[in-house]
Amino acid sequence: MINLFTQISKYLNIVFIAFYTYYAFRVFSLADRDKKDRIYRKMKHIIYLFHFVSYLVLFLNTGSFKVAGLYIAQVVAMLVIFSIYPWVYSNISKFLLNHMMLLLTIGYIMLTRLHFDKAMKQFAIATLSVVFCIVIPIIIEKLKKLQDFGWVFGGLGIVVLLSVLFFGVSNYGATNWISIKGFTFQPSEFVKIIFVFSIASLLSKRRDFKYVAVVTVLAAAHVLILVLEKDLGGALIFFITYLIMLYIATSQPLYFFAGLGAGSVASYLAYHMFNHVRVRVMAWKDPWKLIDNEGYQVSQSLFAIGTGGWFGMGLYQGLPTSIPVVDSDFIFSAISEEMGGFFAILLILICISCFLMFVTIAMKIQELFYKLLALGLSALYLFQVFLAIGGVTKFIPSTGVTLPLVSYGGTSILSSVIMFSIIQGLFIMNQDRNEKIEKKRRKTKKTKKS
């Protein structure tokens, strides 16, 4: 009976998320605010439904009341978050809020299935992050000074990365963790955001060749330190984000392609200079040959995805724990194995729709600093998703990055929530401003009529 319900629930969840995904794209073609709001409400309801069905399966399979307790706590947190945000910000993007909550929920479900303790920790950190980040939109709107600190932010980023390089501890082969009194975190997750601020600020001021060259040196320094820390995924994310911001700021495709060229040369050199780069590439080319060592993780990931098939094995019916680091970098494989290949594709589409919303917001912003900021963060987000999903599906060599908001990891969650909140702030700022214009327009209209 439990098994039957587990099987039925996997189809149900795919249907729920398919509807959600449909709505997530449908809203882009709607102009009417009420219609949009209706859809946002439906999306919210789907999250609750999906959450309920999944936790029911988790509960039935474990029979643990701790799972039931966690579910109730999560529902309460969701209710609070869904009501407090729109209350503080009347102009909030419910689209982004829904997406953030859904991605977190998918993570909660999978983590509860994998390691209950980690799910608890994830829930606690995520909830605190979301609650505290409620101040970020205000900061974005009020602190206009943020755009004047480009060099300061850049310098700060370098200092933090350097301190990690010298005092950091190794984890999963990369030296990108700092440990303070037993509490470990990954500073590069925050430096990413500071970096986007820095570049947005610098490139919104001047764009002549000499200046751009100096800014490029600053960006290259970030990338180089990350390579030295063996954090290849991080280095790639900084690199691509910078190139995209540079292209938007200067409108010079030449810079973009020159950058890509330089990047290719650098990767070629890195491949020949660093053994850990070669190992990653070899494990990507033929994981089966190296299945006992370097290829083990990717092989297990593909076994999981392949065995799960299009509809998945159902929660608790697969063997995702056979994949090393399944709860963070490889969570996508676990999702695909137990919730199905269709679900996994829908998850990718949801990440894309998130990105499209980020970009839409960026396009509506007039000021270059904020535009670059929004776009830099969009690129940061989607490129990280690309590395995470591409890596575990063997589309590209695995670089060991997390899937934002879904993967386990305190630093990753906090920085992702901050990122979403900043974009939320940019959206609210733009909406507020437009509303002001609107009011003025109405006023003038009245005066004309009279």
Next chain:
Amino acid sequence: MRRREEKLKKPKNHKSIPFQKKKSEENMGNQDHTDAYREEELKEDGAKKDGKNREIIHITYVFVGLFMLVIGYFSYFMIARSNEVINNPYNKRQDLLAEHVIRGKILSADGVTLAETVVDEKGNETRLYPYKNLYSHIVGRFFKGKTGIESIENFHLLTSNDNAFVKVFNDLSGEKNIGDNVVTTLDSKLQEIAYDALGNYKGAIVVMEPSSGKILAMVSKPDYDPNEISNMWEKLVEDKENNSALINRATQGLYPPGSIFKILTVLQYMRENPNYKDYKYNCTGEAVFNSVKIHCYGNEKHGEVDIKKSFSESCNTSFANMGIQINMKSFRELCDTFLFNSNLPTNLVYNPSRFVVSGSSNINEMPQTAIGQGKTQITPLHSALITAAIANGGVLMKPYAVDYVENVNGTVVKKYMPEIYKTLMTPEEAQILTEYMSETVKTGTAGALRGKKYTAAGKTGSAEHQEGKPAHSWFVGFAPAEKPEIVVSIIVESSGTGSRYAVPIASKIFDAYFNK
């Protein structure tokens, strides 16, 4: 609401506000709807004023395109690759599938059931092997760690491609689905002949089709009855009599090649000496090369021999003489391209063959190495592959033991196709080796194959392995020599000469094959 009012109270001077105001005044009047109005305004701004949105759209296209590739690749993996990928012994999810599927059958190419799962009234499943010991290594076992085809095809056996409605019905009613059947390339008649021909000797036999790489039979003795494995397990593992019955000697047994290695020595000599046809040597039964004494089998004096006769008579002294003339470094390269010290193209469990002489080796290694003694070791499967490449004009086909997978209704689900693995030599070289190997049958050491209605070709070997024990008897060969259809590789452990023990087995297999 509060915040909005607050904001209105102290309007901040912002660069873009005056501009927006102007814009809104322009657009006013004909636009009434808030959102539509706003979008219109933004569209014009994007185009006229800052121009950055065009770049943003470019980036968006690139990113979305990139993700379409990811989704495309993911789907391609699911549809085309996943079946092959998950059918891997490292995939620990196999036992999960067994909860929903009754393991399929393993069949021979001629339709005989080699392994099947029988379910009794209580629902207990038993894996049965009707031919007991006969296929114990190639079909393998299911209990105590899967081996052979049971292991490499595990996923297909545990996957049901039955009618979708039947499957959904079974799922909902709690019935198990019936797994797919694996149809092997094994010929039950040849397997039986080969098995019986090896008799009570330890040893191994591999029979292949050179043009496709199909494995037609594979025998390894001693063996065991896979039906009884649970009862016999401890005894088999303890292995007091040193039988190593759990080892598949055909793929894992490493033997000194003895004179069958002369195939490679003669090929190397030919490549280094274009005038090899003028080669002459006077065999006196024994001679010293560098500082190593080599003698022919039974100290037989072959007299004056050319290269062909050296080969067909398997003259050790003549080959040692060639051995000290050839370049050790390039001989090593030849052996490496012939898959020594490297992986074989098979998913059966095997041991890589060893060839240790290199450019920096002591020259005293060469006389022994040239006649297949010394430190060289080869598996029967590997010697079958080398012979198959000669029989197939120099082209080695990837060996395979599974022809196709069919569902319970007999519909083919997956077909394995012959695949070229590598070209090992030129057709001319293959032709010359075939000529020498035919001569071995016509006038030389493989006399037991003379006077048949087919013309066979081959090379015998008598590999010395331990003082005071009879040699391992080897034969590798194929038939018909003109258009080879079947290749054999036979080793009979501690029996005596290849001519006497291995060649008659080949003769029985060839007879059975051509009398079909």
